Amino acid sequence: MVFSRKLTNEETQILIKLQEFVRSAHAESNSHDYAHVLTVCRYAIQIGKSISESVDPFILSAGALLHDIGKTNSVFSHIHGLFGGSLAEEFLDGLKIDENVRDAICRVVIRHTPTSMISPETPDEKAVFDADTLDRIGLMGLLRGFIGKEGAMDKIMNKYITKRKLDYEKLNFKVSRDIGLEKDQMMDAFIQIIQNRLDLRMESIKDIFSKEGLINNH
16 A cells, blocks of 8 residues: 555645754764664655555654654653654644644654653554664664763663664564564674673683683683
8 A cells, every 4th residue: 555645745845844954953963863864764654655554644754754853952862752742843833734733743753762651553653663663673773772872881782782682573564574574683693693792701700711721620
């Protein structure tokens, strides 16, 4: 199935304005930069065109563009879905968008992330949730989770490895799982390599001495 309708000229112009706003807002972002936003948009459109449920292309595209706007302020990154929904509402109000459409877009922003603790319900919300999740699956998604984090390397890696292992099972649509299957398999293989390296890093000094033949084990 394709989208329920085509974008109007007015909607296309609004999305172009949103694109410029988002590009500027994400200019200083590290891990969740504008390239991530575009990738999520591509995945969301691919999913939206493939599922049987009716998807509104404007709500989907606007929600995908704005989904991580809350992460442009690191203070609120832990609740970036909820914070982003508030920012999106204010910006969309400035564009004089219909209230019902505005609210639908804001719900996409709020519900795209598990940190909001509000599960996606509509096809538009689920498609953007899946699109964002797909960009976390795979090597690039795993590496992006390490950027800018402070603390011991083993703790950072173990935390994000645990999270990434769960992502594939969270996908809502079969098409999303089909898209992400190879990436998930590649990520699992890479995670195993990292885990082995972490285990070696955490060996005791006695283990190291023993393996290098520096102590008598008899």
